[in-house]
Amino acid sequence: MGPTMYISGGRWDDLPGTDRLLAEALAVVGPLMWVDQPAPVFRFRDVRKHLVPSLLGVPEVLTPQLTRLRLPAPPLFSSSAGRPVTKAIARHCMQKALRNSEHPPAIIVNASPVIDFPVWGTGVRLLHLTDDWLAAADLIGFGADYLRRSLERKIEAADIISAVSPDLAAKMSAFSGRTVEVLPNGCRPPTLQTADDRRRPVAVLVGQLNERLDLDVLEALGDAGLEILVIGPRTESNPVTGRRLDAFLSRENVDWRGAMDPRDLGRLLGTASVGITPYADTEFNRSSFPLKTLEYLSAGLRVVASDLPSLRSLTCSTLAVAVSPEEFVELVRIALRERPDQGQRDEMRRLAEANTWDVRAATLIGLCQRPSARTEPSQPDRTVAQPVRGVSHDH
Known part of the structure; x- marks a missing residue:
């Protein structure tokens, strides 16, 4: 190329x-x-x-x-x-x-x-x-x-x-x-599966801490006494969000590590049991495809996520979707108790392998190698929605 x-x-x-x-x-x-x-x-x-x-x-x-x-x-x-x-x-x-x-x-x-x-x-x-x-x-x-x-x-x-x-x-x-x-977001190649004895009953949140997060969910998890590992920088701009993050991150059951080198991140993901994607229900978030969800699955973690349209297409038995803070807490509790079996580990690995950034790069190159002449203006229903590999419908 x-x-x-x-x-x-x-x-x-x-x-x-x-x-x-x-x-x-x-x-x-x-x-x-x-x-x-x-x-x-x-x-x-x-x-x-x-x-x-x-x-x-x-x-x-x-x-x-x-x-x-x-x-x-x-x-x-x-x-x-x-x-x-x-x-x-x-x-x-x-x-x-x-x-x-x-x-x-x-x-x-x-x-x-x-x-x-x-x-x-x-x-x-x-x-x-x-x-x-x-x-x-x-x-x-x-x-x-x-x-x-x-x-x-x-x-x-x-x-x-x-x-x-x-x-x-x-x-x-x-x-x-x-x-x-x-052209959805991707993930790094799946890591070698971590032995269960290294994983603790901890939920992990990775990414920037700002207004995109559902703070009601985070506060509910904190109130429930669940142990939460938080990895990522604070980038909020709203003072109210800042005060709520201050209170959440200062809880005894919350361990905030800030920004982290990807190598250290991979090591820490291997010590947790559940990855969480608690996004607020906003117009901006409904159009997004959170990076962290596929990254969690690639690291062999069960996932509990907010109900975003982009995640509904992912078919994986270790991905649970919540529609309320109460349901989110309950699904995290269940995920912390139930370790993935070998079949589920294989399922997560296959899903991650089908959605790596190398796969996304090849898809982008393929798009650009099509005839480059611009199409005539089209109606909205002409949107081409290439499915994410691992979704519930066939290519």
Whole structure:
């Protein structure tokens, strides 16, 4: 495969999420240039250090297959005054980098809610919607009208559009009048099964701690006296959420470890018995595909999750879905008592193997190798919903 440019919705140094994990899998197949989300120069030391190379379009070499291009931004870069400057700098840096490349990218993936596709470049342009950007104004920090206009520009420029969940694909198909493919999140390859004697009756929550979580569920689990291991940074912006997280994380039965190296994370997952995905019932979350659910299953953990549309398609006997805080607590209690048998362990392993990031990267490449001519505007019912492997219906 030829080179890929991946315009991300975050920074390489952030907690690894959809963009980084998918980009790393793509970099195994061929050279990849990762493009950071714009970051203010005054706030990030690494952006200041690489300012001149970035403006010259010279990315940092991370591995022989992977480079990183930072996009410096001015103060107040998300304000009405700063956005045009930020956009111009981003366009300049990407254009310079593309012109400096020995081989032009065969694929340009844009997963950023605010950065447009580069004007220059002949690769297939894939717009990958990792979240519902139209419902993300409060979380992203950009106005809803601005995000809508940015999305419309990227839709116009894209050859192919994909989304992480069937609900988001349907919504974006209705919004754009175009076919939207479903490219779900994936997981790391399944780990060797941990011996049962190493696992303790502990529920584990992995990921960012913010407004996306159902705090009613977390508080109910805490009130029930269940032992909970929490791994991930706090990224909340709402003071009320902050106070509730303060109270939850300070409980004696809650062990909060903060952000953690993936190698240490894997070790700790091997000491727990249940992975939890307690998401609030919001428009933004209903369009999501939580990374943590497949990661738990890949680590051999039973899972209890909130009732999100994206999870209804997963068929696994060790995945339980709750519709209320009370039911969530009861399902966690049951999961802590019942260890998976060998057949269930094999089931989780097969599901994880069918949904690794390498599988997702191959699917993305396959989409881009189709005839790249754009389809004519279509009706919403033309949404293409490729099923997740391991779901209840056949391919």
